[in-house]
Amino acid sequence: MRRQLERPHGTRDFALAEMAHRQYIESVVLRECGQWGYTPVETPLLEYADVFQQGVHEGEEERLYRLFDAHGHTLALRPEMTTPVARLAATMLAHEALPLRLSYSAKTYREQGQRAREAAEITQIGIELLGEGSADGDAEVIALMVGCLRRLKVEDFRIALGHVGYVRAVLSVAPPDLREVLTAALMERDIVAYEEALSARTAEGATSADLTLLRALPRLRGGAESLAHIRELACTEEARAACAQLEDLFAALSAHGVDEWVHLDLGLYPHHEYYTGVVIEGYVATMGQRICYGGRYDELLARFGRSVAATGCVFHLERLQEVTESAPVTRPLVHLEYERASRAMALGFVRDLRLRGYAVCATRVGEEEALSAARTADGKNGIRRGLLTADNGTLQGDELLVQMFAQYATRE
């Protein structure tokens, strides 16, 4: 195997049009985040593995890429950004005024599971809103995600809302071992396994109302109107509190004007243990995987010594690439070729063009090449081509370029 020519499994190269597309998406999303007052942050690609033990689910821990530093400490490539940003907010930014609005665009790494569901290397573009514990914080994050998707001209999408507090309250009537099986089934979205586990075991001490709700849980969903029904089913204080939060959230979403894209799905239960409240998953038609996901994690920062309410959401750039069209390149591009004898004149002209905002390639050519270049001088792919020949003063090629050169030559 000629490994020197290959990339590690699950990684990719990007270039040319594809890279331009990535940069376009990144700039649109980060610009929208900027308009909501989010400022970019950067954290190291490497962290101490201990950092991620604060946030990652057990099964995910196995998928960390680990290595050792010279002192034998275990390091890990970051598998996600929320935990490093929480660490940053609890340390370097500990004395910054709240709420903090942070954004990032960063590569993350996760060893592929046995079932290769996604790439090992993923670019995450996301936001974290720290110090805003009310439903307005959750609503802001959702509205911003909707805003980004619409800026990218993605229209056919849906944000599903869950609430891990509600789920945990409902599952609390089940004994711990059953609860574990039910939780795992919810994470996999395997309703059949969930129901099988329920019918095989009886939750002792649970009332029939508890059991009705337990059975219905993975299928509880609908628009804001379904909240009334969901609240009726709620039998614990925690579940009712979750319903009140969801109600407040829907009111805030409607004030943001984004409620038409959002619906409830209380069977939603993400893989991360750090979530404490509202959780979010966004889906776009034609793509089976989530386009964005996130939620409230009010207890994560306390593990780094700063107790602050927090919520956030993240896009996978590679998935956004699949559902968006690349914007047409709008920057002007000029390709100017020159012979050695006309170098000074050519590079002076090029300097002038760049100052005026043109992107210019300048390439030196030999005499024979010059002739062939002259033949293809008419603009290809929107590129303005020109050839400055040795007799210092004549430029052949694109009309506008010829004009600009004439002006430049007079000025000089």
Add this chain to the structure above:
Amino acid sequence: MLTIALCKGRMLDTVVSLLQTVGLSPSEDILDSRQLIVSDSTHADVRYLLVKPVDVPAFVQYGAADLGLVGKDVLYEAGADLHELLDLRSGICKMAVAGFAGTDIARVHRVATKYPRAAREYFRERSQQIEVIDISGSVEVAPLVGLADCIVDLVETGRTLAENGLVILDEVGVISTRLVANRSSYQLRAKEIDPLMDRLRKAVTGSSANLPVAMSSREVTA
């Protein structure tokens, strides 16, 4: 347009009759036509894709179909990223370990199967590491020619086993057809999927009179 992926082959008739009990009506010729995309005679916005069973999970996961009806055996092997919504309780058969009578499962080393994941998981539960030989058909021949100590395979009537001098050594589990959904369709097309899922659920779990034809017509014997 709601696209439903169905398995070509012997299970198709039971699946079609199940769909009919919930008010869908795949075109008459679905059973003997060679067409791979079939419309619904009463619902203009529903169509069916006929694909090989092993391919149903991929068609659904990647969104070529919104829903799929497929056996748990195939689903488990595929390990696809999708929603498993409902046990349709049709297409029921057993997955079993089979071999020569008297074979001691605890001493088995090599296992031939079409279901490597299920086989490994079964033996792993018994703290037994085995070598799986992944073959795609005529699994029963493997013990006869010394390729494997036993096999893990689906057993419907047990006739093939008997004719090759093999017996069931242990049952791995019961397999049935499942309703699965693409994760995105599940959210974006909730309004179409939820009522259909409810009707199917009622048809499947309702009174015995409502049980799908599959339950009564298909003998489940070893």
